[in-house]
Amino acid sequence: IESGSLFRLQRMLNALHPAEIAHLLESSPLEQRKIAWELIKRENEGLVLIELNDDVRSQLTEEMDTGDLIEALKDLDTDDMADFLQGLPDTVIQETLSAMGRQERERVEVVLGYDEDTAGGLMDTEVVTIRSDVTVEVVLRYLRMRGDLPSHTDRVIVVDSYDKYLGVVSLSKLLTSQPDDSILFIMDHEYSAIHADTDKNEVAALFEDRDLISAPVINEVGKLLGRITIDDVVDVIRDEAEHSIKSMAGLNEEDDLFAPILPSVKRRAVWLGTNLITAFMAAAVISQFTETIESAVALAVLMGIVPSMGGIAGSQTLTMVIRGIALGQIGKSNTHSLLRKELLLGLINGVIWAVVVFAISAIALKDIEIGILIGVAMLLNLLAAPLSGVLLPLTLRKMNIDPALAGSVLLTTVTDIVGYAGVLGLASLLLPYLRQIFA
Amino acid sequence: IESGSLFRLQRMLNALHPAEIAHLLESSPLEQRKIAWELIKRENEGLVLIELNDDVRSQLTEEMDTGDLIEALKDLDTDDMADFLQGLPDTVIQETLSAMGRQERERVEVVLGYDEDTAGGLMDTEVVTIRSDVTVEVVLRYLRMRGDLPSHTDRVIVVDSYDKYLGVVSLSKLLTSQPDDSILFIMDHEYSAIHADTDKNEVAALFEDRDLISAPVINEVGKLLGRITIDDVVDVIRDEAEHSIKSMAGLNEEDDLFAPILPSVKRRAVWLGTNLITAFMAAAVISQFTETIESAVALAVLMGIVPSMGGIAGSQTLTMVIRGIALGQIGKSNTHSLLRKELLLGLINGVIWAVVVFAISAIALKDIEIGILIGVAMLLNLLAAPLSGVLLPLTLRKMNIDPALAGSVLLTTVTDIVGYAGVLGLASLLLPYLRQIFA
Numbered sequence: 001i002e003s004g005s006l007f008r009l010q011r012m013l014n015a016l017h018p019a020e021i022a023h024l025l026e027s028s029p030l031e032q033r034k035i036a037w038e039l040i041k042r043e044n045e046g047l048v049l050i051e052l053n054d055d056v057r058s059q060l061t062e063e064m065d066t067g068d069l070i071e072a073l074k075d076l077d078t079d080d081m082a083d084f085l086q087g088l089p090d091t092v093i094q095e096t097l098s099a100m101g102r103q104e105r106e107r108v109e110v111v112l113g114y115d116e117d118t119a120g121g122l123m124d125t126e127v128v129t130i131r132s133d134v135t136v137e138v139v140l141r142y143l144r145m146r147g148d149l150p151s152h153t154d155r156v157i158v159v160d161s162y163d164k165y166l167g168v169v170s171l172s173k174l175l176t177s178q179p180d181d182s183i184l185f186i187m188d189h190e191y192s193a194i195h196a197d198t199d200k201n202e203v204a205a206l207f208e209d210r211d212l213i214s215a216p217v218i219n220e221v222g223k224l225l226g227r228i229t230i231d232d233v234v235d236v237i238r239d240e241a242e243h244s245i246k247s248m249a250g251l252n253e254e255d256d257l258f259a260p261i262l263p264s265v266k267r268r269a270v271w272l273g274t275n276l277i278t279a280f281m282a283a284a285v286i287s288q289f290t291e292t293i294e295s296a297v298a299l300a301v302l303m304g305i306v307p308s309m310g311g312i313a314g315s316q317t318l319t320m321v322i323r324g325i326a327l328g329q330i331g332k333s334n335t336h337s338l339l340r341k342e343l344l345l346g347l348i349n350g351v352i353w354a355v356v357v358f359a360i361s362a363i364a365l366k367d368i369e370i371g372i373l374i375g376v377a378m379l380l381n382l383l384a385a386p387l388s389g390v391l392l393p394l395t396l397r398k399m400n401i402d403p404a405l406a407g408s409v410l411l412t413t414v415t416d417i418v419g420y421a422g423v424l425g426l427a428s429l430l431l432p433y434l435r436q437i438f439a
Numbered sequence: 440i441e442s443g444s445l446f447r448l449q450r451m452l453n454a455l456h457p458a459e460i461a462h463l464l465e466s467s468p469l470e471q472r473k474i475a476w477e478l479i480k481r482e483n484e485g486l487v488l489i490e491l492n493d494d495v496r497s498q499l500t501e502e503m504d505t506g507d508l509i510e511a512l513k514d515l516d517t518d519d520m521a522d523f524l525q526g527l528p529d530t531v532i533q534e535t536l537s538a539m540g541r542q543e544r545e546r547v548e549v550v551l552g553y554d555e556d557t558a559g560g561l562m563d564t565e566v567v568t569i570r571s572d573v574t575v576e577v578v579l580r581y582l583r584m585r586g587d588l589p590s591h592t593d594r595v596i597v598v599d600s601y602d603k604y605l606g607v608v609s610l611s612k613l614l615t616s617q618p619d620d621s622i623l624f625i626m627d628h629e630y631s632a633i634h635a636d637t638d639k640n641e642v643a644a645l646f647e648d649r650d651l652i653s654a655p656v657i658n659e660v661g662k663l664l665g666r667i668t669i670d671d672v673v674d675v676i677r678d679e680a681e682h683s684i685k686s687m688a689g690l691n692e693e694d695d696l697f698a699p700i701l702p703s704v705k706r707r708a709v710w711l712g713t714n715l716i717t718a719f720m721a722a723a724v725i726s727q728f729t730e731t732i733e734s735a736v737a738l739a740v741l742m743g744i745v746p747s748m749g750g751i752a753g754s755q756t757l758t759m760v761i762r763g764i765a766l767g768q769i770g771k772s773n774t775h776s777l778l779r780k781e782l783l784l785g786l787i788n789g790v791i792w793a794v795v796v797f798a799i800s801a802i803a804l805k806d807i808e809i810g811i812l813i814g815v816a817m818l819l820n821l822l823a824a825p826l827s828g829v830l831l832p833l834t835l836r837k838m839n840i841d842p843a844l845a846g847s848v849l850l851t852t853v854t855d856i857v858g859y860a861g862v863l864g865l866a867s868l869l870l871p872y873l874r875q876i877f878a
Contacts, residue, residue: 019648027768029776051648140614149611152652154593171610172588175579208677209458209490211670213591213652230669231650237673238647241680242762245687249758250751257763257773258780265787268755272792275751279744280799287740293732300739301726305718307743312689312714316707319688323681324696329466334696337468341697348704353711360719 010039018044022051025060029258033059046072050080055256058087066092070099077151078104079124079232082111086121110225119203120196122236123217123226126150129159130183132166137179139169152229154213158187165193165216165224193218196225200236205328207233244326247404248319250274274409282307282416289424292431298370299427302361306374307412307419309353310381314411317342317389322404325397335394342386350382369434370427377422384418385411449478457483461490464499468697472498484511489519493526494695505531509538516590517543518563518671521550525560549664558642559635561675562656562665565589568598569622571605576618578608591668593652597626604632604655604663632657635664639675644767646672683765686843687758689713713848721746721855728863731870737809738866741800745813746851746858748792749820753850756781756828761843764836774833781825789821808873809866816861823857824850 013021013036021040025033025048037060040048049057049072061069069088073081073096085093085108097105107125114120128149130139139156143149155170167187177186193216194203206212207230214229246252250271286293286303293300321338324330330338354375361371392410393403452460452475460479464472464487476499479487488496488511500508508527512520512535524532524547532551536544546564553559567588569578578595582588594607606628616625632655633642645651646669653668685691689710725732725742732739760777763769769777793814800810831849832842
């Protein structure tokens with residue numbers, strides 16, 4: 001690239017919003033990504049970094065020195081700063097913290113003190129608080145004096161003199177109340193605060209259900225610590241969904257489109273390796289029946305159909321159950337009904353497809369015996385599939401293993417083994433008799 | 440259930456937030472769902488209905504008469520009302536509209552005039568507008584007189600006397616400005632409005648990137664039509680993710696955990712039927728090589744490993760690409776780099792797993808010839824997998840077919856056929872020679 005076009009690229013890049021620059025970097029192959037990064041203005045670096053996924057971010061920060069990092073970080077919100085710092089080596093965290101002003105450092109340290117997957121780790125500590133014993137007019141005067149409010153401030157938080165959380169007043173309430181109204185009178189006492197150790201997915205569910213823009217965060221004795229805003233919750237919702245989607249294919253949700261080759265090979269190899277074990281287990285099952293296959297090679301042609309259909313049916317149930325778990329819709333009280341419904345579905349689908357494969361085998365391939373065997377094995381596997389589709393993820397969850405990650409490999413292990421063992425086992429038991437009947 | 444516990448259940452139900460009631464209904468088996476629905480107070484019905492997914496909602500509304508529906512609808516926002524109405528039969532829409540006041544009807548009709556997948560279909564028409572030639576004090580007086588602001592009002596919208604959009608003023612700006620500041624002076628002229636026919640996923644991307652709470656919606660000549668708020672955008676984000684996840688398993692994103700059996704059977708059967716065709720195509724490939732299998736039954740035992748690994752590798756690439764498309768990260772400019780990267784990944788993984796299966800076959804099963812065949816076929820299939828993982832979804836998108844829905848079935852068709860044809864084709868060509876070499 002010649003210098004003229006480089007200059008144009010630079011001007012174009014820096015005219016974009018930080019999130020759009022981040023998108024562009026994530027969609028660029030490695031080499032171009034590095035060139036583009038060099039062109040981004042110093043003052044945009046922090047905002048762009050915070051919008052990048054973890055993988056791309058650490059790629060870029062690895063090559064920055066601590067001074068540049070501190071410079072990039074300095075204008076960020078406390079929650080973004082804490083989130084960013086959590087991904088850096090300890091020595092860099094210490095250096096960055098000690099380069100900050102005392103007040104700011106203390107704020108970031110509060111957030112760093114909580115797990116990043118909790119409300120405490122999500123919260124921003126910059127909040128506008130007022131007392132309950134003043135009037136609207138006093139608050140309006142205070143806000144005017146204060147100047148700019150933190151971004152996404154839709155309500156101010158009412159606390160007592162010990163910073164204990166009492167309630168909130170929305171900005172629209174402040175704007176539509178009479179100047180001499182008392183805060184105590186207009187505040188919302190019912191607006192519930194979130195405990196700092198609440199799981200972030202619970203926080204997201206609360207925001208979604210109640211259509212919140214912001215919510216106060218308190219500690220175990222009710223002291224106000226900060227607030228969570230919808231923009232961070234949107235990220236949580238997006239991440240949760242990406243996590244589900246990518247886990248189900250054995251990918252990491254931070255895997256980026258142009259991740260360096262070696263880490264990608266490693267991540268994907270885990271899943272491929274696990275699947276190889278499953279495939280060899282299926283092969284071990286088949287190898288028990290070599291004599292049966294030798295006596296009817298049509299079995300080798302058609303036997304793969306049964307595990308294949310079981311895998312599809314099972315993954316449908318599994319997907320429903322994994323989403324049900326993620327969205328908190330599955331508990332003890334409805335597991336039985338769910339299992340009954342999925343088994344009934346499996347039975348109906350099993351009968352339908354057993355008849356179809358029997359018909360195809362009998363009419364098109366003129367092999368009634370094999371048709372019967374494949375049909376019966378199909379029915380069995382389409383019952384085993386929903387059974388494991390419901391029970392496997394629930395068991396994994398009890399063992400604190402992510403069902404989205406491990407569920408589908410385990411499921412195909414079951415449907416492969418039941419599928420092959422079904423066809424070939426039935427064949428070795430029944431084929432001689434069936435041959436006699438239909439001879 | 441006896442009447443005492445029914446009464447307690449009713450009290451408990453109605454103490455919940457509408458979204459929580461909706462969750463509860465969605466997590467309940469059919470019979471319980473109907474009983475619970477009967478217990479919900481009239482005034483909550485509309486709010487609960489709007490939170491339900493389409494399937495459950497239409498189940499419940501089918502049994503309501505038009506009068507009850509109108510009653511349930513009357514307190515909803517215009518966007519929710521339009522969304523709700525779109526799912527009802529035309530006659531009910533007409534009846535409901537004619538039962539409304541003129542102003543409200545006109546508002547709903549504006550929203551109904553736009554596709555529900557566009558900004559126009561998402562917007563709410565209730566907005567607070569002001570003129571630019573007044574002072575902050577005048578606006579504050581106006582707001583106080585007006586009383587309650589529509590929910591999620593974080594900024595008021597500045598328009599001229601023809602309702603042409605000019606800009607916005609945030610509530611926090613109003614609160615922190617001096618009373619005699621002019622709106623023209625403090626307003627944000629750069630805050631961009633969204634065109635009514637913008638696709639809803641683009642709207643969501645804009646809200647995510649810019650961390651918006653609300654955005655004005657305008658028509659093609661710049662006239663203000665309404666505004667979109669973050670709560671509706673969160674639903675769009677959630678729906679998009681659910682759609683991706685469920686489509687990839689051939690499910691409908693509205694499929695509910697306890698959907699009635701028959702529609703579920705139908706939906707799942709489509710996917711199973713398509714898979715059966717794929718499976719029979721694989722069987723047709725195998726059937727071309729029955730003689731080869733008869734001469735080496737170990738092939739029947741191990742041949743399934745190759746398509747299985749190809750399916751996994753392919754689905755990993757496919758998932759990356761489908762997400763990349765959904766998030767707008769894949770375009771003409773980076774397709775080549777992506778393909779190159781995925782092929783390189785496939786090559787490395789192919790070599791690794793080819794060596795592993797060769798080693799297992801040669802050492803554990805003491806069959807060097809079959810080991811070579813399976814290894815080479817594996818390498819070929821682990822190159823075919825990323826190739827189709829990248830090209831299939833991109834081709835489907837060009838044909839306006841949802842890659843999340845059709846991609847995975849087509850992909851396994853390719854990996855199954857390449858897998859089986861690879862192992863068995865190589866065997867029929869090379870096995871005799873290999874036998875001579877290693878005899």
